[in-house]
Amino acid sequence: MDLAIILAAGEGTRMRSAQSKVLHEIAGRSLIGHVLAALDHLSPKHRAVVVGAKREAVESHLNEIAPDALLVHQEVRNGTGAAARLALEAFVAKHGSTASTVIIMAGDTPLLTGASLRSLHSRHLEMKAKATVLTAEVFDPTGYGRIIRDDQGRISRIVEEKDCKEFEKEIDEINSGVYLFDFAALRGALAELSSDNAQGEEYLTDVISILQRKGEVVAAELIQDETEIIGVNDRRQLAIATSVMRERINDALMLSGVTITDPLTTWIDVTVEIAPDVTLLPGTQLLGKTIVETGATIGPRSTLVDSSVGQDARVIESYVRGAAIGYQVQVGPFSFLREGTELAT
Structure with missing residues (x-):
């Protein structure tokens, strides 16, 4: 794995906290610390973290737990696609266009495991894909982007919930926010992103449909345990994720x-x-x-x-x-x- 990008620039307003969302802790480790620990299983050569809200505190924490990470400031929070482009530009400025495979994930998904990330990577290599998305099937997909597949079952696009038509909201396969990309393909697709959507932002999810229209191979890996993709956006979700982590730790110890x-x-x-x-x-x-x-x-x-x-x-x-x-x-x-x-x- 050449490059791992963690998106951690969000405001985290629903947490109603003076502390950055990604610095809240579960089982003795920050949310972003858990993400970094999961990424260690892929042994990325380089790591970049996009920061924004409460930047100073996040950067200070990252300097302690990931001193080698490239810190990229997203001053204007205009979407995940824009954040990914900033990270790629910063990486190229420092290291050149030397990467071939890039993983992108959010900094608020503390339950993702190294095993699931390895499965995603294996699927990406097996399919010789330009992009591979980690997906999940859930009972209640509210709040998540929906995976849209074509008549042959291939992933064709991802639709954010605010842009979903009513029938699309019934789809229970969702986007986890974890992607593997071919570096060059990602860089090219990011240049084509538009903010013509319900939130007026550049969505990283639109890269999937761009690559699909170009005839590139876009794959998906369905995660076996949907609790792994739980994102923490408020205190209720923090409590849920904490309980899941407690069960995971205790089960491993008992075994x-x-x-x-x-x-x-x-x-x-x-x-x-x-x-x-x-x-x-x-x-x-x-x-x-x-x-x-x-x-x-x-x-x-x-x-x-x-x-x-x-x-x-x-x-x-x-x-x-x-x-x-x-x-x-x-x-x-x-x-x-x-x-x-x-x-x-």
């Missing part, structure tokens, strides 16, 4: 040998390390860089932040931050360990 007696009340950050044969009781939160060694029992109703728990230790109804709990040590009930605390057998 690895960790006992979680009540997964619905157990919250674990993606940065936490837990060994097999650990038991987590109801109401447990493990956050930050917490490490729990085998045989330990945490809970009930305990929160650990950036702490370590030794083998066969117990933490009962306690709050622990930045502490080291040694082998077979028992903490609690009703203890508060401050940062720097070290407890040995």
Whole structure:
């Protein structure tokens, strides 16, 4: 993979937050951090992020988690197509026209997995396509662009909901906002974009119909788990995505040998390390860089932040931050360990 472009310039007004939408966190990692982590599975040679609203804070965060990323400012938010063109122009100015394959995705889709992105890439190569779109079939397609197919089942265009005719709104196959493109084909199609639509913007989705009219191969990959394409635009969607991530993390841990007696009340950050044969009781939160060694029992109703728990230790109804709990040590009930605390057998 030559170039990955993340679109993160949106205003995020529906979040009703002083903080940029893509900086809100799920399971100890920002929304855009989750997107970058998924992209790592494709090992892109270059990454570009288009920023706009609350630019300074977003750029500061990206300098910490992705210092090699090319940051591109979209001063006028005039559409995803315009954002993609800015990113390509910035990339060409710095590296020349050296890329062959480009992936473009939004910065507010934290549930996308590396496995799905690899499947999309494989489909793109298999079809020798100029563009491949990741799609999903959903029960309620409200708010998403619809995938329009021709009589032979081939994707012909993507219609944003505000531009849909009534019969098109009934289509349940939607655009995920994740695309793979041939670099040259994308660059040429972006030059042909128009803002003649309901929102007066240049849609990246229109690249699909442009390429299709030129007779280029346009493919689609239907994602198996539609929850992966959930975008976060408001606090309700943030809560939904957080719950899905909790289930995903807990399922993986249980399959690895960790006992979680009540997964619905157990919250674990993606940065936490837990060994097999650990038991987590109801109401447990493990956050930050917490490490729990085998045989330990945490809970009930305990929160650990950036702490370590030794083998066969117990933490009962306690709050622990930045502490080291040694082998077979028992903490609690009703203890508060401050940062720097070290407890040995």
